Amino acid sequence: MKYDIIGDIHGHSDELEKLLQKLGYQLSEGIYSHSEDRKVIFLGDYIDRGPKIRETLHIVKNMCDSGNAEAIMGNHEFNAVCFDTKDTENGGFYRKHSFVEIHQHYNTLKQFKDFTNEWKIFLNWFRELPLFIEKENFRVVHACWDDKHINWIKQNYIGKLTNDFMALAVDKGTNEYVVIEETLKGKEVTVPTEGHFHDKDGTLRKRSRIKWWKPENGRILNKDVMFCSPGFGNKEFTVENIYIYNSEVPVFFGHYWLVEEPIIEMDQKAICLDYSVAKEGKLVGYRSEYLNELSKNKGFVY
Numbered sequence: 001m002k003y004d005i006i007g008d009i010h011g012h013s014d015e016l017e018k019l020l021q022k023l024g025y026q027l028s029e030g031i032y033s034h035s036e037d038r039k040v041i042f043l044g045d046y047i048d049r050g051p052k053i054r055e056t057l058h059i060v061k062n063m064c065d066s067g068n069a070e071a072i073m074g075n076h077e078f079n080a081v082c083f084d085t086k087d088t089e090n091g092g093f094y095r096k097h098s099f100v101e102i103h104q105h106y107n108t109l110k111q112f113k114d115f116t117n118e119w120k121i122f123l124n125w126f127r128e129l130p131l132f133i134e135k136e137n138f139r140v141v142h143a144c145w146d147d148k149h150i151n152w153i154k155q156n157y158i159g160k161l162t163n164d165f166m167a168l169a170v171d172k173g174t175n176e177y178v179v180i181e182e183t184l185k186g187k188e189v190t191v192p193t194e195g196h197f198h199d200k201d202g203t204l205r206k207r208s209r210i211k212w213w214k215p216e217n218g219r220i221l222n223k224d225v226m227f228c229s230p231g232f233g234n235k236e237f238t239v240e241n242i243y244i245y246n247s248e249v250p251v252f253f254g255h256y257w258l259v260e261e262p263i264i265e266m267d268q269k270a271i272c273l274d275y276s277v278a279k280e281g282k283l284v285g286y287r288s289e290y291l292n293e294l295s296k297n298k299g300f301v302y
């Protein structure tokens with residue numbers, strides 16, 4: 001079986017359909033499938049931005065239900081379930097309904113306003129999405145693969161986002177919180193004052209997601225390892241003990257809103273497929289058979 005791995009869609013179903021067609025998938029009775037032995041793997045973050053969130057979810061779920069795709073959970077799907085679920089112990093919901101949280105989730109709520117039963121079906125489906133998938137010669141996760149967390153999930157997670165698990169996962173200081181935070185949202189470091197930066201939404205950031213996928217020999221300047229101000233970014237990187245993915249098994253992930261051209265650097269085993277389709281970027285896919293080729297960069301499709 002060959003796989004086409006597709007990055008964060010965020011409600012851009014037109015771009016998704018174009019990419020699926022480019023990859024050779026054809027629409028028949030509402031379901032995209034491939035005439036050869038191929039399947040899609042979706043990397044999470046289907047909702048919360050873009051004009052066609054419902055359409056995106058129908059395409060992705062129909063493909064999964066019919067055996068033409070597999071999908072993992074992104075932080076936006078996790079947040080959506082928390083937003084929708086009442087915290088019976090402490091009152092309110094597992095994700096607050098204050099301005100910031102409503103704002104992040106608003107497009108989804110608006111587009112499902114007249115389709116509440118449909119939204120419930122998708123929310124129940126989100127609960128069952130795996131947190132990672134392992135195949136014979138590669139693996140996928142939404143934001144960060146750390147063996148420590150993956151092993152914890154294998155031993156402690158029952159494969160479904162239950163209310164009991166959610167209660168622990170939103171409680172800072174629990175293992176559940178750290179594992180979900182770093183697996184679905186990534187690992188962070190505090191950036192020195194001179195490196196503070198404005199993110200894609202214009203918010204001043206004092207902490208940065210680390211570029212855990214950068215191989216050791218590619219960690220020369222600060223900007224190679226963290227998102228930060230240009231001045232600080234161009235200085236030599238000296239921070240120690242920042243997590244590096246050092247497995248030989250390739251891992252695909254999304255989440256990071258990259259803006260440059262998709263590329264696999266020498267020695268790089270962790271490959272990001274999120275190139276900001278929801279911010280005038282592009283939706284990117286990768287054909288798994290190119291992992292065995294010398295020119296691995298030919299696997300990208302966009």
Ligand SMILES: [Mn+2]
Binds near residue numbers: 045074142254
């Ligand atoms: Mn994400």
